[in-house]
Amino acid sequence: MFGWVMRAALACMVLAGIVTAPARAEDTLDKIKQRGSIVVGVKNDYKPWGFVDPSGKIVGMEIDLAQDIAGKLGVKLELIPVTGANRMEFLNQGRIDLILATMGDTPERRKVVGMIEPNYYAGATNVLAPKSAGLKQWSDLKGRKVCAVQGAYYNRRVSQLYGPEMVVFPAVPEAMNALQGGNCVGFLFDDTLIVSTLSAGDSKWADYEMPLVSEDPQAWAMGVTLADLNGPFGEFLKKLSIDWHKSGKLVELEKKWGIKPSPFLQEMHDKYKGS
Amino acid sequence: MEGIADFFRWLADARGLNFSIFYDALDRSRFLEGLWTTVKLSVICTLLSLAIGIVGAWLQGARFAPARQLVQGYVQFFRNTPPLVQLFFFYFAVGNQLPHVLDEHGMLVPPISNVGWAILSLSLFAGAFNVEIFRAGIEAVPRAMVEAAESLGYSRLGVFWHVLLPLSFRISLPALNNNLVNLVKTTTLAYAIAVPELLYAAAQIWSEVLNVREMMNVLLVTYVALVAVLVLMMGRWERALRIPGYNP
């Protein structure tokens, strides 16, 4: 007897809920300010841009940049580890507000994600190989096993141009471990990671080199949703990016994390210094 | 064939549902190669694990106690640890430490490739289950059969090979089929060590063409269909072997 009364009451509450639901903030910047925190997708296996320290905290150059963004907005920073294969999905699903994860700025990706210009770094493709491999040019890779990571934009280009046998792993650590075990002749990746690995001075990498000429230079960009690109959030990030170049903050962070000084950053610093 | 390709091309352009494997030759070939590799992996691992199961079941009845304990240790270890961690352990850890050999380019490479390690690891994993399955089957064979064989002068090995195994096969078949189906599903783990099987091929395609939704659905349907075919075939075989009224 009471059953229908309860059911009717529930229906009324649901209806009331629909009718009086507060309008949700559409713009990401408002959403961030309302939430009080910004969620940034970063790498946690790409030293020194984003990696894990023994306490489990993610640290690195990109994390410092993210901290700066959060500081300027006056909100807390929340970091979500992402990989090349899932960062764009996460952004478009709304899981993260911003991609700051060594993402290469390519025309195909621009269709899916909004790239913030000016770019905050530039990297190119190269191969980390043991000296004993004797690789001299890209065509030497033909038919050889080359380790790579899922989701990298250069995998297809390299495999189509030079015909190596690609051995693609889900993440960087597996690919590096495989290289060290001799399972492939080289590890195809961004030259910035290769350079920072080699220059870290670890004895394990003493017999390795970056033999080829870096190809296919790609600027890295911060990623926001296409809707945000020309909205308040996108504009804020663009201005901040110019500011970083002007103030030399990026060059300074490069030094702090031991990244090889990049001519790209010096160029951009000089270009914006005057403005 | 062309009609199908055109249909899917239209579907991609007009409706945004990009099933690239139907109209793009490269993607299709990768997908089919992945499927073929999965089938090959499953077949090789099944045969190897059956061999391991038989040898293990034989050793479990050995007089030499350390042999029995070794088999038990192997079975318990491989049944109670995650197959993914086993796979990683074999490929990265053990493969690293094995003495390297020279390949045709004069480079020192591990003696076993990633496909080889996948086969080894998965066979050992399935073999551990098979040992127990064969053991259960052998237990269920009536003692009278064994005694009869012994009285005819069969050696212990002869009893095992000519009497116990064939009789126990019918009893163990349902469990063996179950194990085979699980093995086919477990081959997807080889994705993590870059073995070019079906999941790997699909991941390659969706990370380049950016059609995750469509590829995931195709992948799911393909695997379910593959396993369904297997289950049907095994079910037929079980029914063919069944003796009505005989239930040991």
Add this chain to the structure above:
Amino acid sequence: MTTLPVLLVPRPLPQRRAGELPKGLFGGGLLAAVLAAFMISILAADARAAIGNAASSDVLPILLKWSPLVLHGFLFNLLVSVLSMAIGTALGLWLGLGRVSHFPWLRRAASTVIQFFRNAPWLVLLFYCMFLLPFSITLPFATVPLPDTAKAVIGLSLPVMANVAEIVRGGVQSIPMEQWESGEALAFSRSQILWMVILPQCLRRMIPPWMNLYAILTMSTPLISVVGIQDSMTLARAALVAEGRTDLFIPMYLMLLSWFFLYCYPIARWTTALERRFQVRI
């Protein structure tokens, strides 16, 4: 050896029921073997490091340095397994009851669902849920966020649901028809018989396969590392990259294997003990 056809007295082979462990190989012995292998690998790595270059430190301190983090990940694995098991059991119970239902359409529908989720590989189901489930569910009065972990738990609970349904079906079908008939004779309705007579009886015999399923699930939780969630595997790999030494691989992975073993092996033993206790004596 004589050539006469003499029947030699056969030495009785150690008789042991399938799945039962021989007395000599008590859990302690096997555990000791695993731990011994672990320690040997550490010592071997130490020796190799010492021969290679004196600057590198011992393996054991490095492992201990990283083990709190990896242990944290391992506990997370266990959490995921418990949650998936809970959700999968709850859903699977209903699915299993549907499978043995009186209505043929319900039976067929349940059977299809069960077959589908049992045939699909766990990793593919995980990928599917991770990629295709939305980030948040919009209800009329609130937006419920669906973090990665929740999606992984759902992804793992789907095959568990199907397997629990099979276990329930097996349990219900193993109760002799006499129980159903007696219930009918006492004028119970079908659902009353099911809930008050049949299910309490088959609960006991469903427990061993259910615990077995839990062990299988726990051993499948490292799959979430492949879809990008931070668990013991990802943290172990991140630690290996941070250290950058190949001689650490074997000890680190052995450590992880031992932890899983230490957790799952007692469950397996308990399961066999329960199986023996719940043997149906007719």
